[in-house]
Amino acid sequence: MNRRLTYILMRLVRSLLVALAVVFLSFFLIRLAPGDAAEVMAGQSGYSDATYIKDLRAEYGLDRPLPVQFWRYAKAVLRGDLGTSYERREKVLDVILQRLPNTLLLDAFALIVAIGGGVWLGSVAARRPGSAGDAAVTFLSMLFYATPQFWLGMMAVLLFSIWLGWLPPFGIETMGADYTGLVRLADVARHMLLPGTTLALYFMASYARLTRTAMIEVADLDFVKTARAKGITERQVQRRHVLRNALIPLVTFAGLQASILIAGSVLVENVFSWPGIGTLAYEAVTARDNPLLLGIFIVTAVLVSLFNLATDIAYSIADPRVELAA
Amino acid sequence: MQPDRRALLGAGAFLLLPGAARAADRRATLNAMMPVEPTTLNYPLLNTRLVQQICANINESLLLFDWQFKPHPNLARAYEMSADGLRYVFHIQPGVRWHDGAPFTAHDVVFSCDAMLRQLNPRSRAALSHCESITATDPYTVEFRLREPFNAFLFSFMASSAPMMPAHIYEGTDFRTNPFNVKPIGTGPFRFKQWVRGQYIHLERNPLYWRPGCPHLSDIYFRLCPTPEQRMVALETGAVDIAFCDDIDSVVTSRMLANPDLVSSTDAYIGTGEITVMEMNQRRWPFSDRRFRAAFLHAVDREFLVKAINFGQGRVAHSPIPSTVPYYDDKALVKYPFDPARARALLDEMGLKPKSGGMRFKFGMMKVPDGSGAWTRSAQYIKQAMAEVGLDMQLESVDWATYSRRNGNWEFDMDMNDYGEYGDPAIGTSRFFVSSNIRKGVPQSNVQGYVNPEVDALFSRAAVAIDPGEAQRCYSRLQNILTRDVAMIWLFERKPVLFYNRRFRNIVMGPNGPCDGLGEAMLA
Numbered sequence: 038m039n040r041r042l043t044y045i046l047m048r049l050v051r052s053l054l055v056a057l058a059v060v061f062l063s064f065f066l067i068r069l070a071p072g073d074a075a076e077v078m079a080g081q082s083g084y085s086d087a088t089y090i091k092d093l094r095a096e097y098g099l100d101r102p103l104p105v106q107f108w109r110y111a112k113a114v115l116r117g118d119l120g121t122s123y124e125r126r127e128k129v130l131d132v133i134l135q136r137l138p139n140t141l142l143l144d145a146f147a148l149i150v151a152i153g154g155g156v157w158l159g160s161v162a163a164r165r166p167g168s169a170g171d172a173a174v175t176f177l178s179m180l181f182y183a184t185p186q187f188w189l190g191m192m193a194v195l196l197f198s199i200w201l202g203w204l205p206p207f208g209i210e211t212m213g214a215d216y217t218g219l220v221r222l223a224d225v226a227r228h229m230l231l232p233g234t235t236l237a238l239y240f241m242a243s244y245a246r247l248t249r250t251a252m253i254e255v256a257d258l259d260f261v262k263t264a265r266a267k268g269i270t271e272r273q274v275q276r277r278h279v280l281r282n283a284l285i286p287l288v289t290f291a292g293l294q295a296s297i298l299i300a301g302s303v304l305v306e307n308v309f310s311w312p313g314i315g316t317l318a319y320e321a322v323t324a325r326d327n328p329l330l331l332g333i334f335i336v337t338a339v340l341v342s343l344f345n346l347a348t349d350i351a352y353s354i355a356d357p358r359v360e361l362a363a
Numbered sequence: 364m365q366p367d368r369r370a371l372l373g374a375g376a377f378l379l380l381p382g383a384a385r386a387a388d389r390r391a392t393l394n395a396m397m398p399v400e401p402t403t404l405n406y407p408l409l410n411t412r413l414v415q416q417i418c419a420n421i422n423e424s425l426l427l428f429d430w431q432f433k434p435h436p437n438l439a440r441a442y443e444m445s446a447d448g449l450r451y452v453f454h455i456q457p458g459v460r461w462h463d464g465a466p467f468t469a470h471d472v473v474f475s476c477d478a479m480l481r482q483l484n485p486r487s488r489a490a491l492s493h494c495e496s497i498t499a500t501d502p503y504t505v506e507f508r509l510r511e512p513f514n515a516f517l518f519s520f521m522a523s524s525a526p527m528m529p530a531h532i533y534e535g536t537d538f539r540t541n542p543f544n545v546k547p548i549g550t551g552p553f554r555f556k557q558w559v560r561g562q563y564i565h566l567e568r569n570p571l572y573w574r575p576g577c578p579h580l581s582d583i584y585f586r587l588c589p590t591p592e593q594r595m596v597a598l599e600t601g602a603v604d605i606a607f608c609d610d611i612d613s614v615v616t617s618r619m620l621a622n623p624d625l626v627s628s629t630d631a632y633i634g635t636g637e638i639t640v641m642e643m644n645q646r647r648w649p650f651s652d653r654r655f656r657a658a659f660l661h662a663v664d665r666e667f668l669v670k671a672i673n674f675g676q677g678r679v680a681h682s683p684i685p686s687t688v689p690y691y692d693d694k695a696l697v698k699y700p701f702d703p704a705r706a707r708a709l710l711d712e713m714g715l716k717p718k719s720g721g722m723r724f725k726f727g728m729m730k731v732p733d734g735s736g737a738w739t740r741s742a743q744y745i746k747q748a749m750a751e752v753g754l755d756m757q758l759e760s761v762d763w764a765t766y767s768r769r770n771g772n773w774e775f776d777m778d779m780n781d782y783g784e785y786g787d788p789a790i791g792t793s794r795f796f797v798s799s800n801i802r803k804g805v806p807q808s809n810v811q812g813y814v815n816p817e818v819d820a821l822f823s824r825a826a827v828a829i830d831p832g833e834a835q836r837c838y839s840r841l842q843n844i845l846t847r848d849v850a851m852i853w854l855f856e857r858k859p860v861l862f863y864n865r866r867f868r869n870i871v872m873g874p875n876g877p878c879d880g881l882g883e884a885m886l887a
Contacts (some may be wrong), residue, residue, distance in 0.1 A: 072764025078402075080767025080806040084412055084486040084783075084794075087805050090771075092482075096539055124402045126540065135560050194592075207593045210562075211602075312561035312591045320399070323762045 041353070046344065052342030059338040060114055063331055064107055067322075068152065073099055074123040074325045084123050110331070120328035124321075129332035133314060137336070139209060140306070141315030143236065144228055144298050150237035152291065155244020160280055162245065163252035182240035186301055190235040190308035197231060203233050231338055232309035236301050240294060247290055251283035258282075282305040285356050292348025296341045364488050372480055387550035391866060391886045394396045396588040396602040397564070397714045404564070405544035405556070406526040407475075408485040409607035412878065416525045416607055417585055419880035421462075421568055422526035422549035422788035425453055425472065428515065428634065430874055432689055432786055434517050438467070438527055438550065448512030448829045455503040459573040461529050462554040468498035474530035475795075476507075483538055490790060512827045514834055521634065521877050524785060552578035553881030562587055569632030571758045572882075577607075579885035580868075581596065591736070598625070602865060607877060608632050608859030613737045616860055624865050629676065630860040631876025636685035636784025636791060639741070640768075641852035643726070645810045650776065654709045656849035661706035662752045663745055672744050673737055676860060682842045683792050685784050687856070687874075690838040697846040706752045717753045725755035729769060729778035732762050736781055743853070771806035781857065782807075789826040796850055797822050811852050815843050 075093035079085035094100040098109065113120055119129040154186050161175035181189075198206035198293050205211065207227050255261065264278045265271075299315075306315030310354055323331040364477040395416070405410050406418040434442070455525065459467040477497040480487035491497075493513040498506050517523055527713070529548045533541055547555050547785055550573070553566035564585040568578055572678035586603060588594045591612040597603045598611065599622065608631065611619055643650035643659075650656065665679040681697040681698050684691045714721040727744070731738040742758050756777070761769070769775050782790035794800050797819050800809045818841060823839030845851075863870045870887040873879055 061394040070764065072762075072766075072768035074764075076771060076806060077764045078409070080763060080770060085490075085805055085807050086409070087802050089485045092539075125400075126544065127604070132560070139561075167555075198437075206596060207590065243746060248614060258699070316589070325766070326853050340707065347451055359835035 040187045042352075045350070048342075048346045048349070050340055052346070054124060055342055056335050056338045059330060059334050061107075061110060063101075063334045064110060064361040067243060067327055067330055068103065068281055070322075070325070072325055074327070075099060077323075077325055078124075078270075091270040109330075114335070119123055119263055122321075122332075123219075124236075124324045124326045124327055124329070129328050132317065132329060133288035133332055133336050136239055136312060136314045139311060140299075140302055140315060142146070142225075143306070143313060144302055146235035147302075148298065149242065149292070151244055152287075154237065155241040156240070156244040156280070156284070156287070159248025160252055160275065162249040163256070163279075163283075164275065166249075166253055171249075174249070178242040179239040180289050182229050182246070184239075185304075186235060186239055187304045189238060190232070190305055193231050193235055200285050202235040204228075206231070232305050232311050235308070236298070236305045239301065240298065243290070243294070244287060248280075248283060251278050252279050255279050256283045285352070288348060292345050295344040295348075296337075298338050299341065325345050388555055389864075391505070391867075392582040392584065393580050393605060393881065393884060394584045396594050396603050397585045397595065397599060398589060398610060400560070401564075403544045404547045405483075405538065405541070405826075406547070406611075407480050407487065407528060408539065408544065409764075410484055410486060410523060412632075415878040417564060417566075418526065419522050419549065419551070419875075419878050420551075420553040420583060420882070421551045421555060422524055422528060423551045423880070424520055424522040424527065425717065426520040427787065427879060428521055428873060428875065430630075430636075432874065434520070437565075439520075439845055440648055442517075445845065448514065448827075449509045451507040451516060451786075452500075453505045453507075455505065456573060457503055458537070460499060460571045461550055462548045462569060462571070463529075463532075464571070465529065465531050467527070467550050469505045471530045472505045473497050473499050474534055475528045475787050476525065479533060480525055482523075485518065486524055487786065489752075489794070490496075490516065490524065500530060512829050513789070514828055514831070515789040515826060518786035518790055521786055522875060523635075524790075550878055553580075553583055553880075555770065556582075556780050574882065578882045580881065581595065581689050583881060589783045595619075600863060601864065602635055604864040605870065606860055606862040611860070611862060612677055612858075616676065619730055619860075619862050623795075625862045626865055626870075626877070628861045628863075628871045629858040630874065632859055632870045632878070633687045633872075634786065634874035634876070634878070636688045636786070637781055637857045637858050638680045638683070638784070639779070639781045639854045640680075641699075641745075641777055641779050641854060642775075642811050643852065644775055644811060646773065647713060649713060649775060649779070652713055653849055654713050655715075656730070656852065658706040658709035658713075659701060659749075659852055660849060661702045661709070662754070663748050663852075663854070664701040665854055666701065668744060672740050675855070676712050677855045677857045679847045680856045681846065682846050683796070683853065684788050684838065684842060685856050688784050690788055690835060692835070692839040692842050695843040695846075696796075697841040697843065703748075703752050710752065710754075715753075720721060721753055722750075722755045723753040725757065726776040727757045727759050728805075729759045729761055729766060729775045731779050732760070732766055743780060749871065767806040770810055771808070773803065773810055773812065778853075780807075788841075789822070793822040793826070796845060811851065815848065815850070818844055824866070826848070827861075835837045 074097060075090045078093060079090050096104055106251050110120065122132055124130050125132055158174045162171040165171060194206045197204045209225055210227050211224050217310065261274060261278050264274050302313060303315035305316055306313045310316065318330065318333045386431045390689060393853060397413060401409065401414050401417065403472055404418055408412060408420045423438050425437055426434040428434055438456050438459060441454045443452045447647045455469055455472065456610065459596055461467055476491055481491050483495055493509050493516065495508045495510045498505050527550065532543050532548050552569055552572050554569045556565040556567040558564045566583045568581050572578060594606060594610045595615055598606045620627055643656060645651050669675065669677050669679055682691060709744045710723055718722050728742065730742045733739060746756045770778055782791060791816045796813055796816045797809065801812055802808050821837045821841045825834050828834040828837060866887055867883055867884055872883055
């Protein structure tokens, strides 16, 4: 147990280092894009003069040399202060924390759908390799794996919202309804179906493929033959022996995909106007709102690190043969 | 003709309404949309049309303007101007209170104009720079003394140029970071209630409102609706009651016009006097050559651009001054009808002969970043029109930051843009043509580098003329010179459509439409 604790601590330190590296690299990287926040505001205001731009630059500290700007920013971040958004004039952390729960909700829903659906489809396919069912699952997996998520999202809106009229095309809640309690929860769930499923399909496809391969591999191993020899039903063989052992690589895989999930939600959130940090990141880029964008980078970097850590721990619990080593 | 707000008020129409009907009105909620969330609700700090449409309900101006652009009382119950045009006195409406209960006085006017607007808002700064002093002579009287006459001075008190801000909230604070920027205080018919980030801004009826009987609505919600498809669906399904200009993509305008539940208005924004233009970097050849600019205009079928590409929302712009505002003079204009043969001849004359492949010259044109909206469609048509006369116009897709940087730093061959007139050429037009406004690093200035000393002199003379006839002569001459020079590529005067649900009325009461607030809007 002690060893596990040391491991976790080491990993937390490493997460922090990753976050700092993210700060350093992205601080300079995002400044390679032309234009700054003051120019965006001056351009969009329709009427500007030199004083307007000068005042904005001074307010944001953009008139200082770049290394000075970096030093100030890095110092603030080390104190736990992610700064103030240029565009919103609010604390970056507040802005992110307002939106983060929506993204986490969407991602959690997508992950559950992806893993649940993927494992089910994969095990269906693995039961009789080469059958029509297997071919169908393989075909669908390849299709969803290869289709860009933003396109899939738009087609889903076209089909389910515009043609069939079943589901709301965008947003997180019905505009103007101002529901409360359980009705509100149901409303949010209805809004989540399209974006959540769109996001999930890509991952579901990967999990289905992985589950299928892993199960077919495990099905040939000696302990499965032993299980069959014991005379338990095929269903039990599949569920208790094959699937359970095939799940181990799946856990690793899910952990590795956390960052891809967040990247995917940037696209999907924008297609469905889901008010999460994906849409926020897009808004921050177009407004050249550097503190907000950097804040999002840091928060997502930390989140991905933590998620990976959680997977490793889950892994060691799922398979006692795995040892955690710092 | 739209109903006139002043006429309605004068008739005391609201007082005649039965009490029951009024009470019902006050429970009425209007839902509007925001394509993006505003960054602040400090009106002078961010004077975009979105902020105008929200904040006009909260912060009021001293004057309102009617369809003929004549000033009418608002927070100022009366005003006087001295014969020499150097002194303006405003008498403040007594008994007006800020939303927090504090009285609105002359001190607030002085603070708003002299401190806040001057510091924060470039448009106000330009107008107020003519003032020598702004003083409160008593709690209800403000005197503006001008250095020289400025005949457009009253236009600087249009709602969007000079919203009145509370001195007791802002005085002595950093205007940019004051916490009230996100929970604004005004004197307007609606007061700020709540801002749920990522969702909506909620305004509610101001029970202390000074104008008797107003407002009629109980609540206004501005709901975040980021994509054009969402806004269209929201309007059609009745989830929202009003679509401001540009909320609805012009592609679906005809469908909305056919919708029996919706009322439309193309007059809601004529106070801005918006002209869609293309700017040429006249420091570079061949854009420096008048013949090239003339050829460009001859090559574009601007009637087609208005009718087909922009679905009839506007009219061809032949002048730097919009036809809907004073001083427009059709007789003074040199016009450039669609005539590709003439365009080719002009280009030939310049020595721009077709090379192999039929093209004479290749140049870049920076689009306004609007995804696949009206700007992009116009640009795509113009590219084709240019190809017809042998000009290879490369469309450059950029984001806002890049657009502003390159526009301000003169790093472009051509770009698309638009400008607002705001009631008078001295406020909205001169800034793009006078050489004193060539300022590197400042987007939306004279970025073309157009220099003509006669134009400079005429704009100066026109602005200080006390005699309206003299001002008109200057502006007529200016329109003649600028169109003869093809000082800019004026494409069309845009008249964007505003839609609202038939359940409501009195939405558009003057040339500034919803930018003057919705204090008189009511259930139909």
